[in-house]
Amino acid sequence: MTNRPNKRRTRALRIHAEQALFGEVRGGHGLREASGPRRLAAELAPQLDLPDTAPPGVEWSPFLSGFPHHDHYVLARTFLDAQATRAGMVLSHALIVPLNDLISASDLRPLLARLMAQPHAPLTIAPLEVELGNDFPPAVADLPAAAAALAQRSAGPAVRLGHQGFDDLVLSLWARLWPAMRRNFAFRLSFGPTDIVETPPPALVCTPHALVARWRGHQRLDTVSPVPGSLAAAALTGHEQGALLRAFADEIGAEATAFGELPLLERAYRLTTDAPDTIDNTITAVRLVQRLSPEPTRGTSGKAKLLQRLLHQLETATTGDVLTLRNLEMQGFEHAQAVWTQLETWTGNNTFPPAQDASFTAMIQDATHTSKSTRQWREAVLGGLRKAAHTPGPAFAHAVWRWIAADPELSRPLWKASEPDTALEGRLVETAPRTLPLSAAQHMIDIAREEQLFQLHGAAVSTAFPPCEAARLQLAAEPHPIADGLELSLRNATPEQAVRCSIDIGDPRMIDLAGNYAARTPILLLDLDFSTQAAQALWTASLKCNLNAWQGPANPQAAFHAALTDFIDGRPVCDGLISGLSHTPLADLSTFSRRSELWAKLSGPDLDALTRATVEGWLEKSSMGLPPFHLEPHLQTAVLRSPELDGQLGLMNAGAVVGIVTALPAFDEDRFRRWLRAAASPGQRIPPAAWEAIGRLALDRHWRYTVSELTSMLRHGRNDVRPALRACLPMIGLLDRWRHGLSAISPAERWKALEDLAAELYPAGPDDRELWERAGGRSADLDQTGSGRTRWHQALQRIEHGSVKPPLQQLLDEMRNDYPANQLLTFFANNQKFTTER
Structure with a gap:
């Protein structure tokens, strides 16, 4: 397509034309003669009759008509047939030419000259070879008005009053139309809007002046400014301003085929040149260009510039802007994929601000429903969401919770689109809100349970259920012995609530978790009844984390002694409680009344620990x-x-x-x-x-x-x-x-002591080694019978009573001569009180 049709061509255009004559046939309107195929010509008969019964007294003959029919174009002149057998009959002479040839011709005057000029049938109906000139027919006075009316894209045809001069207006307009637009251009006489029923409908009609009232509300040429008011109208008149629109059409590869497309073309031009450089305007321009130029190989340069503009604006687009792209078809753009790639990047790099949540939820809804958006837009948005889901940082996870709170039904589509992994689960857990509506939380709970994402399940149940109920749901979802999400299910619980829940539920996993709380704050055990297995288990669990938890119960020693009593009597005691407490101060069983019964019941480390502690306690006390x-x-x-x-x-x-x-x-x-x-x-x-x-x-x-x-x-x-x-x-x-003066000694005891010492030193008796005689005594004074001790007893008695010699002192001195180192002898010898005692 050129920017503006050339007024002259170097060669004339020869066109083959078939003729056909229509008129009264057996009392009705029909084909009378045809130079070409009669079947084709016969099909034209209804369109070459009057469109309706002519109102009495209305002047309308003759009139020119033209319209496409399959791959032909028909030009005809119709007259009132005064020779017909009944009133209202017409005589029509038509030329039938190849459509593809005719649309290349600018000057139809040679063809119109071959149509009958009077209501008399041509002498011959034979094929014609017509050479069409290339000169532009002059612009008639009402051409601007016709162009302005046709360029307004209003419903119904442009209406010219009167049939006189209608041929010149058609010739003037045809010469200035784009070839593609000529292909569907139709014109004829009309008595009113009700007779326009054919397809395609005529774009231009002439109507008798007397029938002007019938066209109220329609585009009448006499009511339109003769000055082109738009670039579209200027393009139809050949005005120099129209060259801008034609150049733009060439740039984008647009080929207008109907008058209704001209306003669209002008709007696309205005949006890309005069309008503010906004993404809304660019998107609207893209839509228009897509409609006007659907072939991707045409207008590539213009389309590329428009795409580049859109890509640049997408970098700072809002979610609302992106939503306007959701039904954008871009098959006419050779490199449209760049837009969808940019949209995926925009989505993947988004920080998902809360202020745009409403737009994002709408975007996700449309992206997950095939009926609400194009495939390319959906794939780009979902691809971006996947990228965002796998990007480190909490932005996407925070947004997910807000989105499903706003629209719980988004949960599953969003989950599927995100293709979550362990890292995303972790971010969702970290960003989980404290509370959620049950409807929103339930969707996430169901998904987490089905996917066996137990930490996410724990976080989700905590948002909608009281702590104990959340813990029960978590324990029911997780297989034994796993409890990865249990603590998360209790993240809204106070430590006191967690401990109380563990007693109520009694599940070992719950007990272990509450044991951690009690280990950090043993006072949480203060008011529990330790005669129950659950309380004992909780105490045991807390001891595993912190032995100082032994202090938790109100009376720890009484609680432990009660457990030991149960153990001795064969009643159940929590496994591990005795072991745990055996390493605490309670292990000293000094005050346990049934301690002696316990030792036979215990064995191994427990026995050793309790024994050692009790021993240490006993020793300390x-x-x-x-x-x-x-x-x-x-x-x-x-x-x-x-x-x-x-x-x-x-x-x-x-x-x-x-x-x-x-x-x-x-x-x-x-x-x-x-x-x-x-x-x-x-x-x-x-x-x-x-x-x-x-x-x-x-x-x-x-x-x-x-x-x-x-x-x-x-x-x-x-x-x-x-x-x-x-x-x-x-x-x-x-x-x-x-x-040593340890006690009072009687004289008899003293002599007895000396007797013992003498018998020890001289076992044979006083004359042993001639001791008695050496001390000055006489052997004849000694008894010669009895043991050495007996003889010493008798000898010392005589010395004590003074009946024999030697004196005691002399005897002791002699004995000291024999045993100078004997301290006892020295003691006796130096004890003058004893030696002089009688």
Whole structure:
């Protein structure tokens, strides 16, 4: 298509034309003669009759008509046939030419010259070869008015009053029409709007002046300004302003085929040149260009510029702008895919501001329903949503929750479009609102359950249900032993509510979760009834996380002792409770009345831990005074085997140690002596009462070596040991008692002590090694019968009574000569009171 038809061509156009004559045939209107196929000509008969009965007195003959018929174009002149047998009959002469040839011709005057000029049939009806000139017929006075009327795209034809000069208007208009528009151009006489029933309808009609009233509301040429008011009208008149529109049409590859397209073409031109550079205007222009130029290979340069403009505007488009694209067809644009790619990018990079939620929900609705948008738009939007769904950051996830709150029915289409993965689930969980309408939450709950996305399920149920009910729903959805979403289902619960729910529900997974809360805040266990399995299980779970949770119950010790009583009596006790508490201060069973029954019921680590704690508790209390309770055999053995016992004894005061050892009948004497030596080491002070307790212990246990140890201490200068020795006096020899002044000694006891020492040193008797004679005595004075001890007893009695010599002092001195290192002999020899005593 050219910008403006050339007024002259280098070659004339030869056209083959068939003729046909129509008129009265057997009392009616029909085909009388035809030079070409009669069947084709016969089809034209109805259109070459009067359109309706002519009103009486109305002048209308002759009139020119033209219209396309299949691949031919028909030009005809019709006259009133005064020779007909009845009134109102017409005579029509038609030329039938190939449509494709005729639309290339600008000047129809040679053809119209071949039509009959009077109501007389041509002499011959034969094919014609007509050479059409290329000159433009002159523009008639009413051409601008006709162009303006035709360019307004109003319903019905443009109406010219009067048939005189109608031929010139048609010739003038035809010459200036675009070839494609000529293809459908039809014109004729009309008596009123009611006779226009054919397809295509005539675009231009002439009507008798007398019938002007019938055309009220229609585009009459006499009411239209003769000056072109639009570029479309200017293009029809050949005005120079029309060249802009023609150039634009060439640029976009548009080929107007009907007058109604001219306003569309002008609007598209205005939108791309004069109108504000907005995306709305650009989208409207794209729609118009698509309609005007549907062939993608035509107008590629103009279309490319328009697309580039749209792509640029899409970068800053709003959701409302994008919605206007949803039914945009762009098959006429060779590179339309760039728009859909840009739309996908726009959607994928969107931050989904809350202010645009209404538009986004509408966009998603349209994108997920095939009847509401084009395939390309849907694919671009859904592709962008998938990209956004898999983009890090919370924007899309936040938007999803808002969208389904606004329209719950979007949940499944949106889920399907997003193609969610684990990362998106995580973002949805993180951004889940605290509350949602049940209708909205239920959709997400159902999806999460079906997809086995348990964390999302937990977050979703928390938005619409009270904590306990949300937890029940979560536990019902998750298979045992999984509970990934349970904590999320309780995210709106207080710790107190979570603990209470765990008791009410009793599910182990719920117990474990509430145990975490109780571990952090043990006071949550304060008012629970620990005679129930659920409460015991909760306490057990909290202990696994934090052993300090033992303090949670109002009376922890009573609760534990009650559980131990149940255990002893064979009633159920939560598995792990005893184990957990065996590592807390409650493990000291010092005050548990049925402790001795428990040991036989326990085994393994629990037995060891409770035993160790009770032993430690007993030792700790014992270190501060008397042992607090009697140790049963199991505990006695445990105390004695305690690897820390000796170390602890070394840190205690002596009185406490004696109390501990007293409570342990099996405590070994050697072990006690080791402690005693350490406790009595230089610089260590033991109070008299403690020494006395040590002596009583040695006496009670008949610890002979301990007594000897004590006696040795005294001999080596430890005078503070005397209370111990006095306490175990029955186990101390008379000589030691006398020598160390531990108790009063009678004369008989003193002589008895000397007798014992003499018999030990000289077992054969007083004359052993001639001792008696060396001391100044006479052997004849000694008894010669009996044992050495007996003879010593008799000899010393005589010395005591002064009946024999030697004197006692001389005897002791001689004995010292034999045993100079013997301290007892020295003691006796130096004790003048004894040696002089008689």
